Amino acid sequence: MPTLKIFVGTMYGGALDVAEQVKPLFEDAGYEVAIFEQPTLDDLLEPPTELALFCVSTTGSGDFPGNFVPFARAIDERHPSLTELRYGLIALGDSSYGDTFCGAGRSLDALLEEHGAQRLGERLEVDAMETFMADDAALPWAEAWIDEQQLRHG
Template identity: 80%
Template sequence: MPTLKIFVGTVYGGALDVAEQVKPLFEQAGYDVTIYEQPSLEDLVDSPTDLALFCVSTTGSGDCPGNLVPFVRALQERSPSLHELQYGLIALGDSSYGETFCGGGRSLDVLLEDLGAQRLGDRLEVDAMETFMADDAAIPWAEQWIDSQNLQVA
């Protein structure tokens, strides 16, 4: 059974809620799914990862949440080759913050691509000014992502 690792960067729990809400969709598609609330680089590179999904909120001035900072720093410092990694990304933000909107997810996306990872499809950016519950946007996106990227294995 292929694996999906969901890496969460959250401040108040919204990104974790998204991860928990989309998890059953991937299980139905045939994946063994694990959610990482305190992800480490080892969680990504030390065991096989068939597919990764990053659910990342934004804090401060467009920064990644504190629980994701050690993961991001390890990526930056160790620069592992991620050429085998295929991933998706759900970024949560608030457009009233202007240029830093979804900054946590956007910066992680750039870093992953710089390390050779391949994003499948478009990044979802959820705007708190338009969508009260982020999973209202994330669930249809995940369903469409599974279908459009032919991720169904079951």
């Protein structure tokens, strides 16, 4: 059975809730799903990951949540080749923060691309100003993502 790894960056649990809510959709699509709440780069590299979903909120001024900092820092420091990785990205943010809206998700996207990973489809940006429960936006996005990217197995 193929594996989907979901990497979570969260301060208050919203992004983890999204990960837990979309998990059954991927199980129904034929994946074994692993959620990483304290992700490390080794979780991505050992064994090498072919498909990942990142659920990452933004804190500070466009910054990564504390639990995600070691992961992002390790990519910066170790410069892994991520050419085998295809990924989706759900960014949580709040447009009232202006220029730093979804800053962590956007930085992560750039960082992954810089290291050769290929994003499938568009990044979802969930705006807390418009969407009270991030799941309301994330669930339909994940369903469409599975179909449009032909990720269904068996």
